Amino acid sequence: GKKPNGTKPLYHSRSSDKGKLLISFALDMVYPRRCPVCHDIAAPRGRTICRECLDQLVPIHGPRCFKCSKPLMGSEAEYCHDCASKKHSYDRGISIFSYGSVLSKSLYQLKYHQRQEYGHFYGRYAAACAGEQIRLWGVEVLIPVPLHPKRMEKRGYNQAELIAEALGKTLCIPVDSRLMKRKVNTRPQKELDYRERKQNMKNAFFLKGENRYRRILLVDDIY
Numbered sequence: 001g002k003k004p005n006g007t008k009p010l011y012h013s014r015s016s017d018k019g020k021l022l023i024s025f026a027l028d029m030v031y032p033r034r035c036p037v038c039h040d041i042a043a044p045r046g047r048t049i050c051r052e053c054l055d056q057l058v059p060i061h062g063p064r065c066f067k068c069s070k071p072l073m074g075s076e077a078e079y080c081h082d083c084a085s086k087k088h089s090y091d092r093g094i095s096i097f098s099y100g101s102v103l104s105k106s107l108y109q110l111k112y113h114q115r116q117e118y119g120h121f122y123g124r125y126a127a128a129c130a131g132e133q134i135r136l137w138g139v140e141v142l143i144p145v146p147l148h149p150k151r152m153e154k155r156g157y158n159q160a161e162l163i164a165e166a167l168g169k170t171l172c173i174p175v176d177s178r179l180m181k182r183k184v185n186t187r188p189q190k191e192l193d194y195r196e197r198k199q200n201m202k203n204a205f206f207l208k209g210e211n212r213y214r215r216i217l218l219v220d221d222i223y
Contacts, residue, residue: 036106036118048121056102059129060095068223069095086194092137094130095223096122107221111159119159122221123166131171140213142168142175145220146205148185164219173217181208189222 035042037053044051063072067083069092097103110118127134144160152158161177168175184204189197 033117034115036109036115036121037102039106039109039115048117048124057097057125059097059125064095066092068093071098090218093223094133096126096129099222107159110162110221111155114156116157116159116162119162119221120166123163123168124170126163127167127170134171134173134217137217138215139173139217140215142173142217142219143180144175144177145218146177146180146182148182150185160220163221167219176213179207179209179211179213180205 032041032045033048034040035050035053036048037056038050040050042048042050049057060069060071063074063077064070065072065080065083066078067088068080070080070082072080106118109115110122142164144158144164146152146160147155147158158177161175164175164177167173182205186200186204189200192200
C-alpha cells in the first residue's frame with residue numbers, strides 16, 4: 001500500500017540487478033571486449049583492459065602546462081613552449097595521456113577499425129583522472145568535436161562522441177552533440193604544420209542554433 005503522505009514505498013530489486021548482470025555476461029560472451037593496448041580479448045574475461053596491459057597506459061603525472069596540460073620538463077615553468085608563445089581560443093585544457101606509440105595505435109583502432117569500446121574505456125578513464133578538475137571548472141555540458149557528415153557516414157560513429165558520452169555518464173554531465181557542426185571536410189591535422197593547422201580549421205565549424213551555455217568542455221581524442 002501507500003504511505004500516509006501518498007508516496008509509494010521504494011524497494012530494491014535484487015532480481016533486477018541479477019538480470020542486468022546476466023545480460024552483461026551474455027553480451028560479453030557474444031561480443032567480448034577487446035583490450036585497447038594489445039587488441040586481443042581482454043583478460044581476465046569481463047575486464048575492459050588486460051591486467052598486464054594496464055601498466056602500459058601511464059597517465060600524465062607531475063608538472064603540467066597551466067594552459068594545455070602537456071607535461072613540463074621543469075617544475076618551475078608554468079607554460080609549455082607553445083602556450084608561452086602562442087595565443088589559444090580556449091581558457092584551459094586537460095589531457096590524460098601523452099601521445100606515444102601505444103596510444104596512437106589504440107586510437108587508430110578506435111577510429112578506423114570499429115573498436116568503439118575503446119572510446120567508452122577512455123571516457124571512463126578520463127573521468128577517473130580528471131573528474132575532480134572538471135567539476136571544479138563548473139562545466140555545464142560536454143560537446144564532442146564533430147565529424148563532417150561525409151566522414152561520419154563512412155565511419156558510422158564519432159570517436160569523440162563515444163568518449164564524451166562515457167565521460168558525461170560517469171560524471172553526470174550532459175552531452176550536446178547537436179549544437180556544433182562541421183561544414184568543411186578538413187584535411188587530417190597530423191599532415192600539417194602549425195600554420196596550416198590553423199588555416200585548416202578556419203570557418204570549419206558552425207553553431208546549429210543558439211548557444212545557451214557559459215562553461216563548455218570540448219572533447220576530442222587528440223590535442
